[in-house]
Amino acid sequence: MKQSINTIITGVGGQGNVLAAKLLAAAALADGWEVSVGDVYGLSQRGGSVASHIRWNRDRMMPPLVPEGDLDFLLAFEPLEALRIMTQYGNKHTVVVVNDHPVNPVGVQAGRFLYPDVEALYRLLEKMSKKVWWVSGTDTAKSLGNIQFLNTIMLGTFFATGQLGIRAELFEDAIRQTVPARYALPNIAAFSRGKALCSRQ
Amino acid sequence: MPDVRETKKRDSSRVLMMGNEAIAQGVLEGGIAYATGYPGNPSSEIVETLFKYKRSHNVCVEWAVNEIVALEAAAAFSFAGQRAVVTMKQNGMNVCADFLTTVCLNKLPGALLVVVCDDPGPLTSSNEEDSRHFAKIAQIPLFEPSTPQEAKDMAVAALNLSQKYGVPCLLRAVSRLSHGRGPVVTGPVKKNATPVYFDIDKPMVALPFLVTQNHSRLLGVMQAVCADFETDEFNTYSGPEDATTLVIASGQSAVYADEAIHVLNAENTVGLLKIGTVFPLPSQLIIKHLAHAKDVVFAEEVDPFLEEAVKVVYAENQFVLNTTRFFGKRNGWVPGVGEMNTTILVKTFSRLLGKKVAVESGIPEKLKSQAQAMLIPRELSFCQGCPHRASFFAIKTALKLDDRQGFLVGDIGCYGLGAGATGFEQIKALHCMGSGMGNLNGFSRLAALGFDQPVLAAAGDSTFFHAGLPALVNAVHHKMNAVFIILDNSVTAMTGFQINPSTPDNFPGAEQTVSIEKTAEGIGAITSVIDPVADLQKAIDAILKALRLEKGVHVIVFRHPCATYAIKKMPNPEPSVASIDSKKCLAKTCGCNQFCSRILNCPAISVDAASGKPCVEAQLCTGCGLCVQVCPQSAIRLKKAGDFEK
Ligand code: SF4
Ligand code: SF4
Numbered sequence: 082m083k084q085s086i087n088t089i090i091t092g093v094g095g096q097g098n099v100l101a102a103k104l105l106a107a108a109a110l111a112d113g114w115e116v117s118v119g120d121v122y123g124l125s126q127r128g129g130s131v132a133s134h135i136r137w138n139r140d141r142m143m144p145p146l147v148p149e150g151d152l153d154f155l156l157a158f159e160p161l162e163a164l165r166i167m168t169q170y171g172n173k174h175t176v177v178v179v180n181d182h183p184v185n186p187v188g189v190q191a192g193r194f195l196y197p198d199v200e201a202l203y204r205l206l207e208k209m210s211k212k213v214w215w216v217s218g219t220d221t222a223k224s225l226g227n228i229q230f231l232n233t234i235m236l237g238t239f240f241a242t243g244q245l246g247i248r249a250e251l252f253e254d255a256i257r258q259t260v261p262a263r264y265a266l267p268n269i270a271a272f273s274r275g276k277a278l279c280s281r282q
Numbered sequence: 283m284p285d286v287r288e289t290k291k292r293d294s295s296r297v298l299m300m301g302n303e304a305i306a307q308g309v310l311e312g313g314i315a316y317a318t319g320y321p322g323n324p325s326s327e328i329v330e331t332l333f334k335y336k337r338s339h340n341v342c343v344e345w346a347v348n349e350i351v352a353l354e355a356a357a358a359f360s361f362a363g364q365r366a367v368v369t370m371k372q373n374g375m376n377v378c379a380d381f382l383t384t385v386c387l388n389k390l391p392g393a394l395l396v397v398v399c400d401d402p403g404p405l406t407s408s409n410e411e412d413s414r415h416f417a418k419i420a421q422i423p424l425f426e427p428s429t430p431q432e433a434k435d436m437a438v439a440a441l442n443l444s445q446k447y448g449v450p451c452l453l454r455a456v457s458r459l460s461h462g463r464g465p466v467v468t469g470p471v472k473k474n475a476t477p478v479y480f481d482i483d484k485p486m487v488a489l490p491f492l493v494t495q496n497h498s499r500l501l502g503v504m505q506a507v508c509a510d511f512e513t514d515e516f517n518t519y520s521g522p523e524d525a526t527t528l529v530i531a532s533g534q535s536a537v538y539a540d541e542a543i544h545v546l547n548a549e550n551t552v553g554l555l556k557i558g559t560v561f562p563l564p565s566q567l568i569i570k571h572l573a574h575a576k577d578v579v580f581a582e583e584v585d586p587f588l589e590e591a592v593k594v595v596y597a598e599n600q601f602v603l604n605t606t607r608f609f610g611k612r613n614g615w616v617p618g619v620g621e622m623n624t625t626i627l628v629k630t631f632s633r634l635l636g637k638k639v640a641v642e643s644g645i646p647e648k649l650k651s652q653a654q655a656m657l658i659p660r661e662l663s664f665c666q667g668c669p670h671r672a673s674f675f676a677i678k679t680a681l682k683l684d685d686r687q688g689f690l691v692g693d694i695g696c697y698g699l700g701a702g703a704t705g706f707e708q709i710k711a712l713h714c715m716g717s718g719m720g721n722l723n724g725f726s727r728l729a730a731l732g733f734d735q736p737v738l739a740a741a742g743d744s745t746f747f748h749a750g751l752p753a754l755v756n757a758v759h760h761k762m763n764a765v766f767i768i769l770d771n772s773v774t775a776m777t778g779f780q781i782n783p784s785t786p787d788n789f790p791g792a793e794q795t796v797s798i799e800k801t802a803e804g805i806g807a808i809t810s811v812i813d814p815v816a817d818l819q820k821a822i823d824a825i826l827k828a829l830r831l832e833k834g835v836h837v838i839v840f841r842h843p844c845a846t847y848a849i850k851k852m853p854n855p856e857p858s859v860a861s862i863d864s865k866k867c868l869a870k871t872c873g874c875n876q877f878c879s880r881i882l883n884c885p886a887i888s889v890d891a892a893s894g895k896p897c898v899e900a901q902l903c904t905g906c907g908l909c910v911q912v913c914p915q916s917a918i919r920l921k922k923a924g925d926f927e928k
Contacts, residue, residue: 122327127662128660129660141544145458148541171644172643187703191703191880194659209649
C-alpha cells in the first residue's frame with residue numbers, strides 16, 4: 082500500500098534546492114495535504130551534493146526522510162546527482178525530471194576523477210525509472226538572464242508533468258508569499274517557461 | 283501517531299516551519315526575555331530566527347562567545363525571575379556541563395531552557411554524541427520532540443515546567459527534526475510580566491556544605507516531575523490495547539516507527555508507545571504497557587538511553603510483569619550507531635514479526651552496480667575566493683620548505699576541510715573547538731623526548747575566543763615554543779556567517795570588535811597580522827621565520843574575510859575577475875602541470891574541453907587573485923569585471 086507521495090529535489094550547493102523544497106511544500110500544504118520536508122543545511126555553500134525530501138499525503142504525518150527505494154518523483158538540478166539519488170531511493174515507477182547541465186565536482190577539475198559520459202548516464206536513468214524528462218534548465222535560465230532562475234524553471238517542468246496532485250496556481254501563490262516582491266514576477270515567468278519545456282518533449 | 287494526526291488536523295492557520303523555527307516560536311510563546319547560544323549545526327537557526335523578533339517581541343537575543351558563557355548568562359535571567367533559553371549543538375553540552383551540573387542544585391525563581399540539537403550519523407559534526415545523558419547527569423527534565431509541532435509545543439511546556447519546579451529543562455532535537463519542515467499551529471506570544479528582581483536573601487550558591495541537601499531537594503523535585511510526566515500529553519500510545527509486540531520510541535524515531543508499522547500493515551498487532559518526556563521516565567506508564575507486551579523493540583537515536591531506562595523499570599517490577607524479550611541496540615536488533623530511518627525499522631520489525639517486506643524493492647542490483655561505477659564523489663571544497671585556500675597553501679609550502687616532516691593540527695569550522703584535498707590534506711589532528719591549540723601545548727613538550735618535527739596549530743577567529751585563549755595562556759605561561767595560526771575570516775562562516783568578537787565593526791550587524799592581535803600580544807605572544815590572499819609569499823615567509831626561530835610563542839593572524847559572506851553581504855562595487863591568457867599558459871607542458879586547476883583547485887578554474895587548457899569561469903570567480911600569484915608563467919591576470927565584454 083502506497084503511504085504517501087515521495088519527492089526528492091537534488092542538486093549541488095547553491096542551485097536553490099532549499100527554496101525549491103520550501104515552495105513545493107508550501108503549495109502542497111495549501112492544497113490540503115499533510116507535508117513533511119527533510120533538508121540538509123550546513124555545508125551547502127561548499128560545493129557538496131544536496132537533497133531535500135518532500136513528502137505529502139492525505140491523512141498522516143510522515144518522517145522527513147523518504148524510505149530507500151520508495152521514491153515517486155525526482156527533480157534533479159544536476160545529472161550526476163540525479164543518478165546518485167536514483168540509485169539509493171529510486172525504483173522502476175519513479176518519474177525523473179533532470180536538468181541536462183553537468184556541474185563538475187572539484188575532483189574532476191583537479192583531474193582526480195572523470196565526469197561520467199552524460200549520454201550513458203541518461204540511458205541508465207531511463208533504464209532505472211518510469212520516465213525521464215531531460216530538460217535544458219541551465220540554458221533556459223541563462224536565456225532569462227539569470228542562472229538563479231534554474232530552480233523555478235525546473236519546478237515549472239516538474240509541475241507540467243501533471244502527476245504531482247498539487248495545483249500549479251498554489252505554487253505561484255507560494256512564490257508570491259515567499260519570494261521578495263520584486264523577484265516574484267520574474268520567478269513566476271521562469272516557472273511558466275519551465276512548464277513549456279515539458280510540452281516540448 | 284494520534285497526537286499529530288488528529289489534534290492539529292487541517293487547521294487553516296497551519297504554517298510550514300522548520301523544526302528550529304518552531305522551537306524559536308515555542309520559546310517566544312513561552313515568554314522568554316533572553317535567548318543566547320553558540321552557533322553550531324544543526325542548532326543555529328533557532329537564535330537566527332529569534333533575531334528577527336528581537337524588536338517586535340522585546341527579547342534580548344545575542345550570540346555568546348561559547349556555550350558555558352551563554353548558559354551562565356541565561357541562568358542570570360532565571361535568577362532574576364525571568365525566562366531564558368540557550369541553544370547549542372551536542373558538542374556544546376560538554377562545554378557548558380560544568381555550570382549545568384551545578385546550577386541544577388539551585389531552585390530557580392524564573393525558567394531556564396537548554397535546547398540542544400544532536401547530529402546522529404553526523405552531517406556536520408565531529409562526533410554523534412547523545413546529549414540526553416546530560417539530563418541524567420544533572421538530574422533535569424528532558425523533552426524529546428518528534429515533529430516541528432511538538433517541538434514548538436514542548437518548548438512552551440518545558441519553560442512552564444522549569445518555572446513550576448525551579449529546575450532547568452533540556453529539550454533535545456536531532457538534525458532531521460531541526461532542519462526538517464512540517465505544519466505548525468502557532469499560539470499567542472506570552473508577554474513577560476514577572477518583576478525583574480534578585481532576592482538577595484536567597485543566594486544562588488552551590489557550596490560544598492549545601493550540596494547534599496540541595497541534591498536531595500532536586501531528587502524530590504524530579505519525583506514530582508515524574509508524577510507529572512505519567513499523564514503528560516506528549517506520551518502517547520497507539521495500537522491495540524493488548525498488543526503483545528510493543529515499540530517504545532522517542533523523538534524523531536517515533537515517527538519512523540509509526541511509518542514502519544504502517545508499511546508492514548501491522549497497526550492491528552503492534553503497539554507504539556511514544557515517549558516525549560524521556561527523563562525522568564514515567565515508570566507507571568511504562569509498567570502499564572510492559573504488562574501486555576511479550577516483545578519490546580526500541581527506536582531512538584543514538585544511544586540505548588530509553589532502552590536502558592525501560593529495562594531498569596522492568597527489573598524493578600519483574601515480580602508483577604510477564605517475561606518480556608527486549609530488542610534494541612544492546613543486542614544488535616537496532617543499529618547502535620548512525621541515524622535512524624524508516625527502512626532500518628521496517629527491517630527490524632519484519633524480522634521480529636516474521637513478515638515479508640512489502641515496500642518497493644528499489645533499483646535492481648545490476649543497474650545499481652552500473653550506477654556505482656559512474657558515481658564519482660562530490661567532495662566538499664573551500665568556496666571560490668576562500669581565504670583558507672591561500673592560508674593552507676602557505677602552510678603547505680612553508681612546511682615543505684622547512685623540510686623536517688612538520689605538520690599542522692587544527693579543529694572544526696570551514697577550515698576543518700583543511701584535512702581534505704581542498705586544504706591540501708594539511709590538518710593531521712582534528713577534534714573539537716580549539717583542540718589543535720591545546721594539542722600543540724603537548725607537542726611542544728615532546729622536544730624533551732627528542733621529538734624534532736615542527737608542529738603548527740590552526741584555529742579560527744571565533745574558535746580563538748571560544749576555546750583557544752586558555753591554550754595560548756598556557757603556552758606563554760610555561761614558556762613553550764609554539765606557532766599558532768589564527769585563520770581570521772571575520773565571521774563564523776561554517777554555521778551561517780554569524781558575527782563574532784573578531785568581526786570588524788564596519789560589517790553589517792557587527793558589535794564591538796575584540797582584537798585578536800592585541801589580545802595575543804597582551805598575553806605575551808609574538809604576534810603578526812598578514813592577509814594571505816593579498817600576499818601569499820609574505821604568509822609563507824612568516825610561518826618559515828617563526829618555525830626557524832624555534833623560540834617563543836608566535837601568533838600569526840591570517841586575516842581576510844570569508845569570500846562567500848563578502849559576496850552576500852558586502853559586494854564589491856567594482857569586482858575583478860581573473861582571466862588566463864591561453865597563449866602564455868603552457869598547460870600540460872608547463873613545469874607546473876596545470877597547477878592552478880590541478881592543485882590550487884579553485885572551483886572557478888576549470889579545464890576547457892576544447893583546448894584542454896585551464897580557464898576561469900567569470901561568473902564564479904571572486905577576483906581574489908590567489909591564482910595570479912601561483913602561475914609560474916604569469917599567464918593569469920586580474921581585470922575589472924566589466925572589461926570582459928569590451
Ligand atoms: S564559507 Fe567562507 S570560509 Fe567557508 S569555505 Fe566558503 S569562503 Fe571559505
Ligand atoms: S582569482 Fe583565481 S583563485 Fe581567486 S576566485 Fe578567481 S579563479 Fe579562483
